[in-house]
Amino acid sequence: xxxxxxxxxxxxxxxxxxxxxxxxxxxxxxxxxxxxxxxxxxxxxxxxxxxxxxxxxxxxxxxxxxxxxxxxxxxxxxxxxxxxxxxxxxxxxxxxxxxxxxxxxxxxxxxxxxxxxxxxxxxxxxxxxxxxxxxxxxxxxxxxxxxxxxxxxxxxxxxxxxxxxxxxxxxxxxxxxxxxxxxxxxxxxxxxxxxxxxxxxxxxxxxxxxxxxxxxxxxxxxxxxxxxxxxxxxxxxxxxxxxxxxxxxxxx
Numbered sequence: 001x002x003x004x005x006x007x008x009x010x011x012x013x014x015x016x017x018x019x020x021x022x023x024x025x026x027x028x029x030x031x032x033x034x035x036x037x038x039x040x041x042x043x044x045x046x047x048x049x050x051x052x053x054x055x056x057x058x059x060x061x062x063x064x065x066x067x068x069x070x071x072x073x074x075x076x077x078x079x080x081x082x083x084x085x086x087x088x089x090x091x092x093x094x095x096x097x098x099x100x101x102x103x104x105x106x107x108x109x110x111x112x113x114x115x116x117x118x119x120x121x122x123x124x125x126x127x128x129x130x131x132x133x134x135x136x137x138x139x140x141x142x143x144x145x146x147x148x149x150x151x152x153x154x155x156x157x158x159x160x161x162x163x164x165x166x167x168x169x170x171x172x173x174x175x176x177x178x179x180x181x182x183x184x185x186x187x188x189x190x191x192x193x194x195x196x197x198x199x200x201x202x203x204x205x206x207x208x209x210x211x212x213x214x215x216x217x218x219x220x221x222x223x224x225x226x227x228x229x230x231x232x233x234x235x236x237x238x239x240x241x242x243x244x245x246x247x248x249x250x251x252x
Contacts, residue, residue: 006090007069007083009139012103012123013131014077017114020130024114025107027131031117032073035105038119039071049082051089053104053124065089068123079138080123089125093137100129209235 018025039047048055049066066084073079080101084090092099102124107115129135213228220227 006066006085006087007081007141008090008093008137009141010080010082010093010101011074011076011133011136011138012071012078012080012101012120013117014133018131020115022107022115026110026114026116027078028116029073032071032078034108034116034118035078035120036071036073039068047120047122049084049123049125051125053102053122055104055122065125068120071120074138077133080120082123093135094140096137098127100126100135102126102129102131102134 013027015027015029018027046064047068048062048064049068050062051065054060054062065086066082066089068080069083070081071078072081082101089099103117103120104122104124105117106119106121108118109115125135209231210228213224213231216222216227216231217224
């Protein structure tokens with residue numbers, strides 16, 4: 001029994017005409033259809049399962065031992081999906097030891113004086129059913145816990161793998177960003193050095209050449225003309241396109 005869940009698909013009542021103190025009850029496919037629609041409109045309200053019918057007597061305590069999870073019509077009758085809170089009651093149906101179901105429902109009077117069930121109010125667990133065949137187990141819902149746990153483990157493992165991949169991708173991205181920063185810094189440094197070297201090797205214009213000659217003359221105490229000749233030899237012939245402070249693209 002441990003492998004079974006707490007849900008059973010059971011016969012609530014077979015189709016047919018069944019006696020009742022109020023009159024003859026007509027249980028047919030139309031009754032199954034009407035009861036199913038009424039159950040679907042309950043918006044979360046529960047159809048309780050009791051031991052007996054304590055809800056017939058307002059002074060009696062009503063403690064549900066289960067609830068109805070669904071109503072459907074079958075070829076031979078109306079069936080319910082019953083969820084039991086007490087495993088002992090569930091197992092009593094599985095043992096087929098005489099435990100049955102007794103529906104309490106709202107009925108509609110038909111033109112011929114009979115009654116058709118249209119809405120299920122509650123279900124009673126009993127050993128003296130008014131309708132024979134009620135409570136018969138059609139299907140046992142096997143526990144899916146093992147499958148759920150296995151699926152959860154697989155999902156967790158997959159998430160773990162993706163997390164590792166994401167961590168590696170982030171590490172690679174960080175390395176790439178760091179390398180890009182280093183490359184950019186090296187490029188900037190090389191450009192700055194190249195510009196400095198270019199400025200250092202540029203030939204001065206006439207004004208700067210005169211200034212350098214004057215500085216040399218004062219420093220070494222030699223005649224200005226000698227200093228000018230020395231500076232001119234140092235920087236070579238002055239280009240006619242160069243002027244003080246840089247290069248001019250227009251000819252003088």
